[in-house]
Amino acid sequence: MFQNTISIYPWLNFPQISKKCDLAEVIMKFCKKECANLKDGDILCIASKIISKSQGLFVDLNTIKPSGLALKIHHEVPRKDPRIIQLIINQTEDLSGKRLQISPNFIGGWLTNGLFLTSAGVDKIGEDMAIVLPNNCDEIAKQIAEKIYEKMGKRVAIVITDSDGRIDKKGATQIAVGLYGLNGLRKTQSNGKINVETICDMLAASAGLLMGQRGNMVPIVTICGFEYEFDRDATVEDTVN
Template sequence: MQINIEAIPNIPRINKGDNIGEIIALSAVKSNFKIYNGDILCVASKAISTAEGRDIALSNVKPSELANEIHQKIPRKDPRIIQKMIDETGDPTGNKLDINIENQYIGAWLPNGMRLTSAGIDKIDSNHVMLLPENPDLSAKKISEIVQQKLNVRVGVIITDSDGRIEKLGSTQIAIGLYGIPALRVSESVDPATGKIKKSEETFCDLLAATAALIMGQRGTNKPIVRISGIDYIFNESSRITDSLGMVPKEHENSADIKEPKPRSTE
């Protein structure tokens, strides 16, 4: 098997209200960049967040007493950003924050069951942060559907974000949302000692996200969308990021549908 990884060229600066699927299709056509059935598009979450208007002005955020208390323990974190971390977990008690004072680290468990450093919040400048997309699975679905409408090809889509591990330096790209792509890859082998079949699972969506990161780079490289070709998989419209999680919140256990998020204030 041979795979090919390329950034979609000539992606313009993403602005609030932009349709990412249409931008992908238009850029591909203008650049004579071919997208084929079964290709996988990896899209940086910050591009999605920008288009969806997830930019928050910290001047509009009033930290709670809890956020200020955490700031006293982890002073490198702005209490207003800590407040947004609390808000993103959906639990005002702060019980879904993972705080490590020794390493000055805050992780957060999000409502869909994912655990991300700083709740996936990205600091843009001294007064602005970018939140994750409201519903990354839905964002991925919309992109796939628009690309199919415009280019007549069916593609899998992965929304990626950078995340770090507390014990390691640097970060890597992971999947935070997907559509059409199986979240897991299951391999089978025969145990020579017992003759029994052993199954092993890999987080397929994260492998693909990390692969795209080799080309995508970090914010500012203007390569927010990467196409991966040559990967064998079975397209699955019901795939979702929670398929890759070991602990799924009850409200997501029986929901196979990707639904529009309920309106929520981000001020």
Template sequence: MKMDAIPNLPWIQKGDHVGEIIANAVIHSRVSLEDGDILCVASKVISTAEGREVALSDITAGEVAERIHTKVSRKDVRVIQKMIDVTEDPSGHKLEVFHDYIGAWLPNGMRLTSAGIDQIDAETIMLLPEDADKSAREIGETIQRMCNVTVGVVITDSDGRIEKKGATQIAIGLYGVPALRKSEAIDSQTGEVKQSVETFCDLLAGAAALIMGQRGTNRPVVKISGVAYPFNAENTIRDSLSRTPN
């Protein structure tokens, strides 16, 4: 396996076509892109292009957000309100609060720290892409059209675990890449066939994070080469989820 950041990407602006920008960087930088390569793309560049910034001054916190804020006072109460809004459950029951942590169950069945909301500065937050699977598909189809190669695309986002410090990176949208990887092995002691399942899309996202770094590095797209997988244009992030949206 080999990983490289796509070079010479400009800072993404609202209204930009992310797929075309990536394709142009590949073409002009003469990046070798082959069928079966995987592009991991940071969700924040897509959110930026989609204009998903929200001013905290436009948010009015309700009673439920105020109540949760008493438990997690470090989090701006208006951000908590937006987390509630994102879950589409005004009761706040789709938020999980443990000590200093807030996780949120999203309508598509994923659970993310802070509902995937990033605080850009003291008065601005950034929401997740509207539909990360759709964004992944648009990028993949644009690369096919402009570069004449078929690539998988994984949209990635930072996420934390309640019991660990810091953050890792996970997949929130897919195109072409399977969500899961199943394998079989023979137990050397018993001769039994053992089956295992890995969240393949998250393995790719976590690997790409080593190159991407965090906000400000401007390495939002990482190419992964040399990983075999069956391409399927119908794959989505829901294939990785054990919880059915309700």
């Protein structure tokens, strides 16, 4: 039996992250200031954008020279800055472009961990600035969760979320790009058949109801009441085909 209810709480007025920092420390200071009562078993969903910023993964687009492939793709998708397209290619670590999916309004890319993301996780944050995803969001989620446990004594799980579009639908949803403490898959059995749900993406999408998209300024939410077994070894790569 699954639980009947969960609760989702937005972290309003969380400090804006604009440079490299210890995000776990920022989170704990915010909890103390706002008297936020983290409990064992809570799940923190954290937007990948503040993860990237806290890791200092800023890219000055003036340092990026588009390749012939990037310029060719720009001709097919003119709304995309060719420098961003080059970053997307770089993030897939395949300069041939074979790890890209392209349509007139969409560029997606497979990362080296097997995840497929819109723009390969590249996000433009200014006229000449972009951020990219860390290589290992699982490890960063672990570091944050373990520091919270060490300093606050609360055993929480972390799901790092990222906005993601689909080639067949308008708009965007949220998916998991990193996790710690929570198995990304939930398996149930009925009529002799094993059913598998990508539970980390369900949680990420639920968090997205309050986090919203660009400019909504809710980079973290807490999900309470979701029952799970704490799993130190689970990674987002476990969910990849």
